[in-house]
Amino acid sequence: MWIEWTIATKFLHEGKVQSTLILVGIAVGVAVIVFLTALITGLQGNIINRTLGTQAHIKVQPTEERNRILPPAAGSVQLVLEDKRAQRLRSINNWQQVRDVLDTLPRVTAVSPVISGPAFARRGAALQSVVLVGIDAPRYQRIIPIQNDIVAGVFRIGAGDAVIGKQLATDLGLRAGDKLRLDGGQQRESVVNVAGIFELGVRELDSRYVYLEMKQVQSLLNLPGAATIIDITVDDIFDAQAIAARITRLTGLKAESWMETNAQLMNALRSQSLSTQMISAFVALSVALGIASVLSVSVVQRTREIGILRAMGTTRQQMLRVFLVQGALFGLAGSLLGGLAGYGLVGAFNTFGPKLFYIPVNPWLLVAATGLAMVTGILSAAVPARRAAALDPVEAIRHV
Amino acid sequence: MSEHDASQEVLRLQGLRKSYNVGKPTEVEVLHGLDLRLQRRDFAALVGASGSGKSTLLNLIGLLDRPTAGELFLLAEPTRSMDDARRTELRGSTIGFVFQFHHLIQAFTTLENVLMPLMVATGKPTREQIDRARGLLAQVGLEGLEQRKPDQLSGGQQQRVAVARALITHPALLLADEPTGNLDSKSATEVFQLFRNFNREFGCAVLLVTHDSRMSEQCDRIIMLVDGNIESDKALG
Numbered sequence: 001m002w003i004e005w006t007i008a009t010k011f012l013h014e015g016k017v018q019s020t021l022i023l024v025g026i027a028v029g030v031a032v033i034v035f036l037t038a039l040i041t042g043l044q045g046n047i048i049n050r051t052l053g054t055q056a057h058i059k060v061q062p063t064e065e066r067n068r069i070l071p072p073a074a075g076s077v078q079l080v081l082e083d084k085r086a087q088r089l090r091s092i093n094n095w096q097q098v099r100d101v102l103d104t105l106p107r108v109t110a111v112s113p114v115i116s117g118p119a120f121a122r123r124g125a126a127l128q129s130v131v132l133v134g135i136d137a138p139r140y141q142r143i144i145p146i147q148n149d150i151v152a153g154v155f156r157i158g159a160g161d162a163v164i165g166k167q168l169a170t171d172l173g174l175r176a177g178d179k180l181r182l183d184g185g186q187q188r189e190s191v192v193n194v195a196g197i198f199e200l201g202v203r204e205l206d207s208r209y210v211y212l213e214m215k216q217v218q219s220l221l222n223l224p225g226a227a228t229i230i231d232i233t234v235d236d237i238f239d240a241q242a243i244a245a246r247i248t249r250l251t252g253l254k255a256e257s258w259m260e261t262n263a264q265l266m267n268a269l270r271s272q273s274l275s276t277q278m279i280s281a282f283v284a285l286s287v288a289l290g291i292a293s294v295l296s297v298s299v300v301q302r303t304r305e306i307g308i309l310r311a312m313g314t315t316r317q318q319m320l321r322v323f324l325v326q327g328a329l330f331g332l333a334g335s336l337l338g339g340l341a342g343y344g345l346v347g348a349f350n351t352f353g354p355k356l357f358y359i360p361v362n363p364w365l366l367v368a369a370t371g372l373a374m375v376t377g378i379l380s381a382a383v384p385a386r387r388a389a390a391l392d393p394v395e396a397i398r399h400v
Numbered sequence: 401m402s403e404h405d406a407s408q409e410v411l412r413l414q415g416l417r418k419s420y421n422v423g424k425p426t427e428v429e430v431l432h433g434l435d436l437r438l439q440r441r442d443f444a445a446l447v448g449a450s451g452s453g454k455s456t457l458l459n460l461i462g463l464l465d466r467p468t469a470g471e472l473f474l475l476a477e478p479t480r481s482m483d484d485a486r487r488t489e490l491r492g493s494t495i496g497f498v499f500q501f502h503h504l505i506q507a508f509t510t511l512e513n514v515l516m517p518l519m520v521a522t523g524k525p526t527r528e529q530i531d532r533a534r535g536l537l538a539q540v541g542l543e544g545l546e547q548r549k550p551d552q553l554s555g556g557q558q559q560r561v562a563v564a565r566a567l568i569t570h571p572a573l574l575l576a577d578e579p580t581g582n583l584d585s586k587s588a589t590e591v592f593q594l595f596r597n598f599n600r601e602f603g604c605a606v607l608l609v610t611h612d613s614r615m616s617e618q619c620d621r622i623i624m625l626v627d628g629n630i631e632s633d634k635a636l637g
Contacts, residue, residue, distance in 0.1 A: 002523040010507035308503045311464060312565075313492015314520040315485055394464045397499060 004318055007309070008325035015298065022294040023334050026373065029287035030338025033280045034369050035345040040276045042359030044269050048237065051265060052258060054200045056112075056143050056231035057240045059261075060098070060247060061254045062090050089117050091226030098251055099230060105250075107235050107243055110142035113227035115217045120183040121164075121210065123172040130168065131208045132182065134217025143231045146198055146211070152176040153196035158213040161195035167207035169197045182210065184220035192216070284372070288380035291330050295323055295384035299391075306388055307396025320389040327381025328374050335373030339366040409476060410572050410605040411438040411461060416470035418456055430456045432628045433470060438573065442605045443596070445616035448625035454609050455577065457625065461607065462575050463491040475572055492521050496566030496604070500578040504550035504558055504565075510537065511546040514565045521569075529568075536564040540594055556587025563594050567602065574598070574606045580615060592618065 012019045065085045072078035092098060095113055102111045115134035120127055137157045141147055146163070147155040153176025155163055162180065174180060174194050183189050192212065199206055218224050232255075234243050240257035247255040259266050299306070306319060343366070346359050418431040430453045438444065448454050459465040460472060463479060472479050475494060479487065496517075504513045514533040515525045525533070537546060540560040542553075550558055559579060566574055576595065580588035592615055599606045610616050617636065624632045 003519045006519070007507075014507040304503070305505050305507075308499075308505060309516070309520065310488070311462065311491070311497050312517040312520060313488055313569075315488045317485075318520060394459050397464070397503065 001321070003314075004321040004325055007322045008329065011298070011302065011322070012326055012329060015301075018294060018298070019330075022290055022330060023337065025290045026287050026330060026334025026377075027338035027341055029283045029290075030335045030369055030373055031341035031345065032283050034339055034342025034365060035349075036276055036279060037365060038342065038346045038359050038361065039349070040272060041362070042357060044272065045360065046357035047265070047269070050201075051262060052237060054144060054202050054205055055258060055261070057234050057237055057258050058232040058244045058247065059256050060092070060102070060230040060232065060251070061228070061256070062092050063252065063254050065090070089221060089223065089228060091115075091223055091228060092230065092253060095227040095230065098253065099227075101251065102230065102232060102247065105243075105247070107239065108232055109235050110139065110231075110233045112136060112139035112143045112231045113214070114140065114229045114231055115214055115221065115223065115227050116229055117184070117217070117221040117223075119185070119210070119220060121168065121172060122181040122183060123174065123178075126172050128168060128171055129208070130164075130182070130210045132184070132217045132220060133209055133211050134214035135211055136214060140211075140231070143233055144200075146200070149198045149200050150196045151199045153194065155198070156195040157211055160190075160192050160216070161213075162192040163196040163198055163211040164194055165206035165209050166197050166199040167203060168210070169194070171207065180210075182220060184222070186222070188220050188222060190216065190220060284376055287334075287373070288376045291327055291377055292380040292383055294330075295326060295381050296387070298326070299323065299384045299388045302388075303391060303396050306391050307393045310391070310393035311397060316389040319391075320385045323385030323388050324378050324381050327377040327379075327385070329377070330381075331373035331375070331377025332370060334377075335370045338373075339369050342369075408440040409437060410440055410442075410474070411436070411607075412473040412476075413437075413461075414471045414473070416457075416460065416472060417468050418453075418460060418465070419468045422468060429468075430628050431460075431467075434628075434630055436623065436630065436633070438605045438607060440572070440603050440605055441599070442607075442621060443599045443619050444605075444607050444621040444623055445619040446607055446609045446623050446625060447611070447613075447616050448631075452625045453628045454625055458575055458577055458607070458609055461573075462495055462497060463487045489521075492517055493569060494572045496569065496571035496574045498559070498562050498566045498574070498576040498579045500581045504561055506550055509547050509549060510542065510553065510561050513550065513561055514568055516565060517569045533564070533568055536567055537561070539597075540564050541590070554587075556583050556590065559583060559587070559591050560594065563591060563598075567598055567604070570602060571604055574604050576606065576608045578609055578611065580610070580612065588612075588615070 064087060067082055067085055069080060069082070099111055099113050102108055113136060117132055119130055119132045121130045135157060151166055157163060164174065164180070169175070172180070176194055176197055178194050179191050180194055181189060181191050214227070218226055234240050237258070241259050244255040244257040247253070310319065343361060346361055350359055413434050413436040416431060416434045417429060419427055419429040421427045434457070446454055446457070460467050463474070467480060474490060479490070505516065508516065511533055514537060515529060518525055518529050534546060537543060540563055542557060542560055545553065545557070550561065553561065574595070580591050583591065595606050595608065598604060608619060616622050619636065621633070621635050623630060
């Protein structure tokens with residue numbers, strides 16, 4: 001390989017202007033791909049983080065209640081007019097055991113049982129419908145780190161303490177330390193102390209959620225000892241669907257991943273990724289064509305030299321490799337330059353851009369871009385390299 | 401079969417024919433069955449009018465092209481049915497080329513150009529090979545110009561580099577296609593003398609295509625090609 005390498009680099013060095021032009025071309029292409037990929041990855045990561053910052057990756061719920069209809073006697077026909085069952089609020093059977101099983105599952109990072117149901121919040125004459133959320137605070141904080149979003153008071157649950165959303169506090173004119181009356185229906189009422197007020201930035205949550213201790217919600221909803229939902233986070237959010245399916249098989253409960261709950265968002269993200277990939281593919285294609293055309297010209301320009309080399313015992317394979325090495329070098333050097341330029345753009349965007357979100361810099365992106373560019377370089381050099389190898393030395397030497 | 405065995409046969413042609421455009425209406429036979437032998441010590445000139453088939457014959461002998469019929473033995477090996485890889489290897493190890501236009505590679509230095517046949521065969525040159533290349537450059541009178549690029553040399557100097565390059569592999573046969581055709585008479589004489597010296601020193605057979613009668617008359621043997629046939633083959637002196 002030494003001689004192929006030597007000839008290839010000397011040829012590139014000799015054709016400095018040509019080599020520089022195509023290198024800049026490749027670098028621009030790679031920079032566009034790197035920047036675009038980083039931008040879209042950052043944007044999507046940001047959207048996903050915001051979405052999942054306020055919800056679990058997987059929600060485990062009891063299965064829906066269905067009517068059980070006796071099978072008709074053999075030989076008879078049955079006509080059934082069936083009304084769906086009303087889904088009352090129910091506990092997950094043996095939720096403590098289910099929780100313990102889920103705790104041991106690989107890839108599950110946090111498990112938090114929750115009891116959640118509707119109620120009214122009342123202060124004076126004002127009435128608001130709310131969602132009571134009974135939590136096991138240390139576990140729940142690993143799913144949604146709500147302590148980070150407290151805007152008034154402290155995050156404290158239990159012993160008559162509640163944490164409510166900012167919008168609800170505004171609607172009812174509450175401040176931290178005030179009292180709030182909760183009505184779970186059928187005379188089940190209690191008065192709680194507003195220990196803290198949170199703001200998650202999602203209006204629905206900020207105006208409805210009332211965090212309490214599990215026990216208190218159980219008694220307000222008249223479901224002693226119950227948990228209606230188990231919230232779960234997983235290590236890779238894009239595997240949530242598969243892990244949810246596994247949990248369903250394992251427990252027989254209904255497990256729904258965030259991807260199902262946010263199908264619209266997922267669809268948008270997928271389309272975005274697809275269009276990014278399309279743009280990248282076309283940029284890569286034009287880079288490949290650029291490399292191929294420069295090397296094709298080079299083969300024609302060097303026809304005579306190829307002939308001399310062949311006359312002096314250079315084999316067809318060696319000649320082929322000389323041009324493949326040139327393609328690979330173009331890819332390697334161009335992608336390194338382009339990768340650095342791309343990262344420069346990312347840095348500029350993070351520093352001087354609109355600062356709506358931060359683009360993380362992934363070093364693997366550079367490695368992948370370099371590898372891909374080298375493969376592209378070799379592939380696009382294939383056609384001109386084959387022409388160089390196939391040159392008839394007699395013709396080539398006569399070529400002046 | 402020592403390298404200096406004067407009677408050793410380097411090249412033998414048997415009924416060698418070459419046609420172009422075979423199978424087409426424009427098919428034309430350029431060489432009409434040539435028989436020829438070259439020995440180790442031969443110093444022969446190949447002369448003939450242009451169009452007589454000199455270059456075609458030289459390309460065949462140099463294994464750059466394949467005959468249509470007949471056989472070509474190089475160091476007693478039949479070559480017509482050899483595959484391309486084997487021909488390339490044999491060409492690299494037994495034949496040295498000097499072309500009319502020096503045909504050096506601009507991207508490499510003088511020294512690297514001389515080493516090129518060795519480098520394509522065995523890779524990075526050894527100390528001993530580099531020394532041999534320097535020695536050859538000194539012999540052709542280019543000592544101290546090893547690191548120059550070809551375009552920094554005169555035409556005569558470039559041709560002398562080409563001669564050194566042709567000899568670096570100790571070829572059994574040196575083929576030269578009008579090696580002095582592009583040089584002034586002083587340089588031409590110098591280059592011709594080099595061929596003479598190496599023919600004597602290394603015992604490599606030399607086949608020289610030339611138009612120049614002053615040059616051919618100084619050879620030991622003149623092979624005259626007329627319309628694709630060997631018209632005469634006579635020894636001089």
